[in-house]
Amino acid sequence: MTLGNLRDLYQQVILDHYKKPRHKGKTNPIDRQQRGHNPSCGDTIELTVHLAPPDADNGESRIADVKFEGEGCAIAIASADLMAEALRGKTVAEALEMVQRFQRMMKGEAEFPKELRKLNVMQGVAQFPVRIKCATLSWHTLRAALEPQAVTPEEGYVSNEGEEA
Numbered sequence: 001m002t003l004g005n006l007r008d009l010y011q012q013v014i015l016d017h018y019k020k021p022r023h024k025g026k027t028n029p030i031d032r033q034q035r036g037h038n039p040s041c042g043d044t045i046e047l048t049v050h051l052a053p054p055d056a057d058n059g060e061s062r063i064a065d066v067k068f069e070g071e072g073c074a075i076a077i078a079s080a081d082l083m084a085e086a087l088r089g090k091t092v093a094e095a096l097e098m099v100q101r102f103q104r105m106m107k108g109e110a111e112f113p114k115e116l117r118k119l120n121v122m123q124g125v126a127q128f129p130v131r132i133k134c135a136t137l138s139w140h141t142l143r144a145a146l147e148p149q150a151v152t153p154e155e156g157y158v159s160n161e162g163e164e165a
């Protein structure tokens, strides 16, 4: 496979998830809710999360479902949809670890394991620095949703303007 074909493949996957998102809407019930905004492109998404009751053995909460709504470019929407797909069944701790991993991946410092390799299509975006924030918006918003005490959202939005990526 040449590099050109690989880039086409990334584009196909991104466009497919943009046109036919699998995880658009709101979870039922809504246990966590967070809006996020990427001022550099104008992407706005709203995440809802349904958490399963804490595990009886270790007290850890698992993500039963994640959905999103919003307006954004193909990269922002596809990234939110791929993220929602990847997060189902993960514990909150695992999800937060994935946020960090995704940000490292966008800097070219990490790869996702085989079962989550689909997320690697976003690496194609990493070549375009101005679009990286489009890809990381949903992850940034997820972190705020799972760690509500860690941010002070203005008007209910978290913004990734000050973020490195």
Ligand code: ZN
Residues within 6 Å of the ligand: 038, 041, 042, 043, 072, 073, 074, 075, 076, 134
């Ligand atoms: Zn965008």
